[in-house]
Amino acid sequence: MAGLLSNFRNTMIVSFVLALVIVGGYAAHSGGGADQIFWTAVARWLHTFFGILWIGLLYYFNFVQIRKMPEIPAELKPAVSKYIAPEALFWFRYAALATWVMGVILAYLRGYLFDAFSLGALSGFANPQITLIGLGMWLATIMFFNVWAFIWPAQKIALGIVEGDADAKAAAGRKAMIFSRTNTLLSVPMLVTMTMSQTIFG
Template sequence: MVVVAFWAHGAYGNPSAYYNGFFRFLHVLFGIMWIGLLYYFNFVQIPTMPKVPAELKPGVSKFIAPEALFWFRYAALFTVITGLIVAWLSGYAHDALVLGEGFRLIGLGMWLALIMAFNVWFLIWPNQKRALGIVPAEDAVKAKSASTAMIFSRLNTLLSIPMLYCMVTQGALGGL
């Protein structure tokens, strides 16, 4: 990949356009990871856990979930960072973030993504740490934390639909 990056940078003679395309690629890659894990949690893991025999649940809660949550958090972070870089390189970051004329769809998508990333880092992850026993908590606190994490994860799943719509539709309308 590094060889391709350096070759393409020199071959096309427009470093700005190349970097924009490279960060768009990274933005899509991290976005797929983030939303894919979000959908995994909400459509696979959460509905399946009640069916998992008690002796097998620690395999999920001690090994799979913490690892998946690591990739989930950092995919969210890098999706936001690379998305902001793309918006900056393309010259529409300010217009989109203030929901300016012609950039309202992408701006709304960006704000939804920022809200979702906030939820990941400051609501879902702290509650999951307690629910999974990564940090000590009483059983009642663990249960409440699991419920809170699930509610915000479901909220993010719902927000992901208009977020994706806004971003894809703005791109289809042109100007980005």
């Protein structure tokens, strides 16, 4: 068991195999089999998984890395900037992409994608659930856009992946921090809409 758990890739393979067995159990025991309700449940699972990965890394950057970097001795900072940060940013940006895509698929399967993106305007604002979940979808979309349009391009310069002088790296690092902090600000109200809608409205 220790051999399995010491290898990250094998740990995740086994985890997903177990998860897929359980998904198969739900398919076998759901009333309609692999119908739209089943695929909606699968989309919600994947949306949640990728969302935890995305927001977890966002919180790691803001709760830990950005705050503690000034305290790290200069000779130790390359360990973070050359090894930890690029790897974390890889999972961060692709988790953001996967979360957004699965969220769109989930909203489509539930039948409210376009109405929610209009904040309920397409249905005359008759359903507060649509307006509120639409608000959350827009907050998440802004956050997703920030990751790919601002944070990642700036981080490439700040980390030296793209060439830049010392001033450019400092400006890029600040830009990445501001947009990352913006996403942190937006994340808490976004999570309110995503979690409370399911409880209040079903």
